[in-house]
Amino acid sequence: MSTETTPIVEINGVSKRFGSFAAVDNVTLSIGQGEFFALLGPSGCGKTTLLRMLAGLELPTEGRLIIDGQDMSGVPANQRPVNMVFQSYAVFPHMSVLDNVGYGLKVSGVQRPEIRERAQEALALVKLGDFGQRMPDQLSGGQRQRVALARALVKRPKVLLLDEPLSALDAKLREQMRLELVNLQETVGITFVIVTHDQDEALSMASRIAVMEAGQVRQLAPPAELYEFPKTRFVADFIGSVNMFEGRVEAVEKDVIRLACPGLERPIEVEQTDTPPVGATAWAALRPEKIEISKEPPSDPTENATPGRIEEITYLGEVSIYHVRVSEALPLVKVAMANVDRVTRRPFTWEDEVYLSWTRQCGVVLDR
Numbered sequence: 197m198s199t200e201t202t203p204i205v206e207i208n209g210v211s212k213r214f215g216s217f218a219a220v221d222n223v224t225l226s227i228g229q230g231e232f233f234a235l236l237g238p239s240g241c242g243k244t245t246l247l248r249m250l251a252g253l254e255l256p257t258e259g260r261l262i263i264d265g266q267d268m269s270g271v272p273a274n275q276r277p278v279n280m281v282f283q284s285y286a287v288f289p290h291m292s293v294l295d296n297v298g299y300g301l302k303v304s305g306v307q308r309p310e311i312r313e314r315a316q317e318a319l320a321l322v323k324l325g326d327f328g329q330r331m332p333d334q335l336s337g338g339q340r341q342r343v344a345l346a347r348a349l350v351k352r353p354k355v356l357l358l359d360e361p362l363s364a365l366d367a368k369l370r371e372q373m374r375l376e377l378v379n380l381q382e383t384v385g386i387t388f389v390i391v392t393h394d395q396d397e398a399l400s401m402a403s404r405i406a407v408m409e410a411g412q413v414r415q416l417a418p419p420a421e422l423y424e425f426p427k428t429r430f431v432a433d434f435i436g437s438v439n440m441f442e443g444r445v446e447a448v449e450k451d452v453i454r455l456a457c458p459g460l461e462r463p464i465e466v467e468q469t470d471t472p473p474v475g476a477t478a479w480a481a482l483r484p485e486k487i488e489i490s491k492e493p494p495s496d497p498t499e500n501a502t503p504g505r506i507e508e509i510t511y512l513g514e515v516s517i518y519h520v521r522v523s524e525a526l527p528l529v530k531v532a533m534a535n536v537d538r539v540t541r542r543p544f545t546w547e548d549e550v551y552l553s554w555t556r557q558c559g560v561v562l563d564r
């Protein structure tokens with residue numbers, strides 16, 4: 197899971213244009229040996245196109261792709277040290293599970309006994325060791341997905357490309373398969389590049405995530421860094437839920453930014469080393485779970501605080517989201533609170549006049 201290893205995939209200034217439209221626009225990044233790397237972004241941002249170029253199913257209009265030290269220009273898909281698992285995992289319905297998994301080896305001319313052995317081994321990896329003789333229509337969705345994985349693993353690629361591999365599964369199964377994929381990746385040690393537009397999926401599985409928008413990589417970082425230190429409003433908003441306060445930088449003193457926001461009595465103070473200039477327009481991005489609700493103002497005067505009134509409460513099971521009106525000029529502020537007690541005993545309810553508070557170390561100030 198280390199990010200500091202030798203790159204297995206290097207993407208250098210790669211663009212893909214369809215006519216005048218750039219689906220992938222000058223992307224440069226490298227992926228380390230053994231990484232679990234995620235490409236994350238909204239629909240149409242170019243994730244699949246980038247993956248298809250790595251697989252050799254699409255040629256870059258510009259730039260260079262290097263996999264395992266070898267320039268991929270002119271190398272056809274079937275000779276690349278990669279394998280791709282597609283979004284709609286196609287398994288052959290008329291072939292047994294074992295034959296499905298062994299099919300790729302058969303096409304490459306591997307001898308029968310070896311095919312059997314390797315297919316069986318790949319099935320064991322995805323915990324379907326006893327399912328070889330079944331037909332695909334005798335499997336659940338999750339099991340079919342694992343057959344598709346086994347089929348990709350059996351050829352022992354250096355890099356496994358997975359395009360939305362879990363999107364067809366229901367919520368419970370997805371969560372289980374996330375863990376299984378991570379364990380599988382650790383067992384086989386193959387580099388995984390997974391495409392998803394599900395932020396939870398990326399956050400829970402990946403060693404690093406590239407967040408894409410409009411064909412470009414907006415930020416590339418490990419999950420916790422993306423979540424805690426997004427560099428732009430787009431990334432802050434795309435990863436998790438966020439409250440955004442627009443304002444003007446009033447002062448910067450000892451790494452504390454004071455952001456004057458219309459609608460708030462006091463400027464928001466955020467401690468941050470990378471600071472925008474005084475006078476600039478900027479946004480304080482604050483996660484709902486970092487805000488506290490209390491009946492009294494906080495005792496620590498250095499804490500950010502604002503009075504407000506609870507207007508809505510959304511019950512989500514483990515947490516509730518309180519929507520708090522702090523000003524007519526501002527959208528409702530979202531505050532997430534764990535439901536430790538039963539809902540009948542929750543400490544705050546509609547119409548309550550409360551205080552919201554958060555420390556200077558919570559949130560970030562963004563200038564774009």
Ligand SMILES: Nc1ncnc2c1ncn2[C@@H]1O[C@H](COP(=O)(O)OP(=O)(O)OP(=O)(O)O)[C@@H](O)[C@H]1O
Pocket residue numbers: 214219237238239240241242243244245246393
């Ligand atoms: N063969 C093609 N011809 C023209 N435009 C294309 C082609 N393939 C993809 N595009 C366009 O390129 C953009 C990126 O497509 P891509 O499939 O890479 O998006 P994506 O990020 O995978 O989205 P999704 O999450 O919906 O799968 C889209 O606007 C798409 O319409």
Ligand SMILES: [Mg+2]
Pocket residue numbers: 243244245
């Ligand atoms: Mg796609």
